[in-house]
Amino acid sequence: xxxxxxxxxxxxxxxxxxxxxxxxxxxxxxxxxxxxxxxxxxxxxxxxxxxxxxxxxxxxxxxxxxxxxxxxxxxxxxxxxxxxxxxxxxxxxxxxxxxxxxxxxxxxxxxxxxxxxxxxxxxxxxxxxxxxxxxxxxxxxxxxxxxxxxxxxxxxxxxxxxxxxxxxxxxxxxxxxxxxxxxxxxxxxxxxxxxxxxxxxxxxxxxxxxxxxxxxxxxxxxxxxxxxxxxxxxxxxxxxxxxxxxxxxxxxxxxxxxxxxxxxxxxxxxx
Numbered sequence: 001x002x003x004x005x006x007x008x009x010x011x012x013x014x015x016x017x018x019x020x021x022x023x024x025x026x027x028x029x030x031x032x033x034x035x036x037x038x039x040x041x042x043x044x045x046x047x048x049x050x051x052x053x054x055x056x057x058x059x060x061x062x063x064x065x066x067x068x069x070x071x072x073x074x075x076x077x078x079x080x081x082x083x084x085x086x087x088x089x090x091x092x093x094x095x096x097x098x099x100x101x102x103x104x105x106x107x108x109x110x111x112x113x114x115x116x117x118x119x120x121x122x123x124x125x126x127x128x129x130x131x132x133x134x135x136x137x138x139x140x141x142x143x144x145x146x147x148x149x150x151x152x153x154x155x156x157x158x159x160x161x162x163x164x165x166x167x168x169x170x171x172x173x174x175x176x177x178x179x180x181x182x183x184x185x186x187x188x189x190x191x192x193x194x195x196x197x198x199x200x201x202x203x204x205x206x207x208x209x210x211x212x213x214x215x216x217x218x219x220x221x222x223x224x225x226x227x228x229x230x231x232x233x234x235x236x237x238x239x240x241x242x243x244x245x246x247x248x249x250x251x252x253x254x255x256x257x258x259x260x261x262x263x264x265x266x267x268x269x270x271x
Contacts, residue, residue, distance in 0.1 A: 025052045028075055033058065033107045033132050036076035042087055043152045050075050050137070050144030058107055059134065066116035068099045073144025074136035079151065081131065086124030086154040088253070091135050093148040099138035100149075107132050122253040124154055158187040158218075160249035162194065162258035168243075168266045174235030175228045176200075176209055176266065184249035185220035187256070192216040196245035198229040200236055200266065207234040218249055238268035 030037045031053050037046065053073040063071050079087060091098040100121035105111035111132060115121045118138060123131060133151075137144045164180040171177065176198055184192055193214035200207045209229035217223050227245075229236070240263050247258040 027052050027054055030075045030077065032056065033076045033078075033103075033134075036078040036132055039077050039079040039133075039151050043150065045148065045150045046077070048075060048147045048149070050135075050147045053144050055136070059136070062101060062103060062107060062113055062134070065113040066099075066101055068101070068116065068118075068136070068138045070136075070138055070140040071099075071101075071134070072137040072139065072142065074134050075147065077133040077135070077149070077151070079131050079133065081125060081129050082127060084125060084127035084129070085157075086122060086253075087131070088120065088122040088150075088152045088154050089133055089135070090120045090150040090152065091147060092119040093150070094146060096137050096142050096145040096147075097139050098147065099136055101134040101136070103132040103134065104129060105132070107134075122154055124157060124254055154253060155251060156186045157254060158184065158192075158249040158251045158256040160184040160187070160192075160247045160256040160258045161222075162245060162247035162260055164243060164245050164260045164262060164264070166262070166264055168198075168241065168264045170236040170238060170266050170268045172269060175230050176211075176236040176241065177226060177228050178211065178243065178245070178264065179224065179226045180245070180260075181222050182216065182225050182247050182258070183220060183222045184216055184218040184247070184256070187216075187218040187249035187251050189215040189218045191250040192218055192248055194225055194227060194245060194247045196227070196229075196243060198236070198241050198243050198264075200239065200241035202234055202237050202239070205234045207231045207236055209236060216247075216249070236266065238266055240264070241266050
């Protein structure tokens with residue numbers, strides 16, 4: 001009896017198939033933002049195989065705002081911030097060089113990049129904001145691997161206050177001394193400072209001077225500060241001067257600023 005043609009065709013196909021050939025693995029369910037894995041609480045750590053993940057035109061368009069070397073093997077997560085305290089995403093424990101991109105809103109419907117970087121990225125915004133997070137291989141030569149993505153709460157936001165005393169002192173060398181008080185907390189003092197500008201008209205000349213003082217003691221207590229303004233176009237003298245001062249208190253991910261703009265009365269040589 002002659003074998004049915006279908007069985008013959010199947011046998012021939014089996015002979016032609018390479019030995020050890022297998023069916024290609026499907027891309028992960030969160031390969032695109034439409035299937036993003038929801039993060040419902042912090043902290044949360046997700047370990048995922050991304051070797052079959054892909055990249056597409058949405059990734060490429062978003063990367064125009066970020067500038068990563070590549071967005072290979074990208075996978076997506078989503079998180080709605082209930083408090084506005086923000087989140088930190090850390091992929092440094094992955095077994096490949098990985099990057100993170102945080103997008104505010106739907107990436108396919110006008111969402112925009114608010115933070116990105118290699119290994120770690122963070123954002124602090126408003127309560128109720130929905131963020132999409134893309135984790136990816138930033139190596140053009142590697143698709144992905146074992147992704148370890150940790151979603152963690154941010155440390156408390158920095159806080160700063162600043163006052164500037166209404167009287168300043170001009171010295172014989174032409175410098176101008178300003179004083180005041182400040183406080184800062186939740187910040188790294190070595191990344192915090194007080195800086196500003198002083199403008200004074202002396203005769204027909206408008207004297208411009210700048211000052212900078214750092215580091216600050218960011219322990220939450222109130223401290224005194226002083227700064228000396230110097231100008232390269234003249235000498236400060238007695239009279240009135242306009243002052244703008246700003247205190248920066250910066251943590252690892254964000255900064256707080258305090259701003260003072262006022263007129264100070266300048267005494268010459270402390271008189």
